[in-house]
Amino acid sequence: MNTTSLDVVAASLCRIMGIEAPAKAAAPSPAMLEYADTVFEGAAADRVLMYNPDAIGQWIFEKYPTLFKEAVARTELQLPLRSPMPSVTPVCFASMYSGLQPEEHGIQKYEKPTLQAETVFDTAIRAGKKVAIVAYHTCTISKIFRERDMEYFTYGTLEEVHAKVAELIINDTYDLIVVHAWNYDSVMHKFGPESVEALSEARVNSEAYALLDALVQTYWTKHNVFMGFAMDHGCHEIGGDCGSHGLDMPEDLNIVHLYKAYKKKIGG
Numbered sequence: 001m002n003t004t005s006l007d008v009v010a011a012s013l014c015r016i017m018g019i020e021a022p023a024k025a026a027a028p029s030p031a032m033l034e035y036a037d038t039v040f041e042g043a044a045a046d047r048v049l050m051y052n053p054d055a056i057g058q059w060i061f062e063k064y065p066t067l068f069k070e071a072v073a074r075t076e077l078q079l080p081l082r083s084p085m086p087s088v089t090p091v092c093f094a095s096m097y098s099g100l101q102p103e104e105h106g107i108q109k110y111e112k113p114t115l116q117a118e119t120v121f122d123t124a125i126r127a128g129k130k131v132a133i134v135a136y137h138t139c140t141i142s143k144i145f146r147e148r149d150m151e152y153f154t155y156g157t158l159e160e161v162h163a164k165v166a167e168l169i170i171n172d173t174y175d176l177i178v179v180h181a182w183n184y185d186s187v188m189h190k191f192g193p194e195s196v197e198a199l200s201e202a203r204v205n206s207e208a209y210a211l212l213d214a215l216v217q218t219y220w221t222k223h224n225v226f227m228g229f230a231m232d233h234g235c236h237e238i239g240g241d242c243g244s245h246g247l248d249m250p251e252d253l254n255i256v257h258l259y260k261a262y263k264k265k266i267g268g
């Protein structure tokens with residue numbers, strides 16, 4: 001089982017952006033800070049793009065490397081992490097963006113209340129940053145981080161989500177953009193984690209991330225950029241050729257985040 005909890009991400013992103021971490025957030029990941037410090041030469045990131053593909057476990061990532069070759073080609077730091085329990089979407093995203101364990105942030109089962117705990121979004125807004133979430137209408141990320149002074153762009157299809165993120169990168173007005181890609185998760189539940197239906201959805205995420213990366217390299221050259229391909233939890237196969245997650249097992253808890261930083265080009 002991976003030893004570093006997913007909760008390190010919140011304080012890491014804040015430190016990398018040069019802003020306060022959420023209250024009582026777990027200590028940042030030394031690997032993330034060291035990597036960002038090396039690329040930015042001690043400066044902060046002024047653009048962060050988090051692409052969150054749902055439910056792609058470490059075992060899927062490692063067993064099918066060709067499906068992730070586009071994302072891996074755009075990665076300089078691979079960070080193995082352990083999802084909190086129960087390993088379901090609202091619990092995990094609440095930990096990822098608050099830096100707290102479930103008993104501290106309050107979402108301890110599959111439910112989507114507005115998270116009361118302080119998050120990366122709150123400290124970013126307080127620091128004057130513009131924040132956007134781009135997600136499915138009713139998904140966790142579009143629900144649990146509501147009631148904050150930020151933009152929520154929600155759609156019914158993944159294509160619209162990707163198109164909106166592309167537009168936001170080109171327009172270059174948001175400092176922190178979080179994207180939820182739910183496609184692998186929803187197909188995995190129905191057909192199983194290793195079905196051709198689910199695996200082809202994982203490939204969609206890798207290719208979309210590569211496209212967004214290409215836009216970042218074209219339109220965000222004036223910025224120090226930190227970006228990630230960052231899962232919430234893994235998954236396992238259950239009877240009837242279906243998939244599930246939520247249990248205390250390596251397939252559900254072990255994930256790998258892929259990170260990349262781009263230093264701004266002088267005069268760019």
Ligand SMILES: [Zn+2]
Nearest residue numbers: 054055089232
């Ligand atoms: Zn999930």
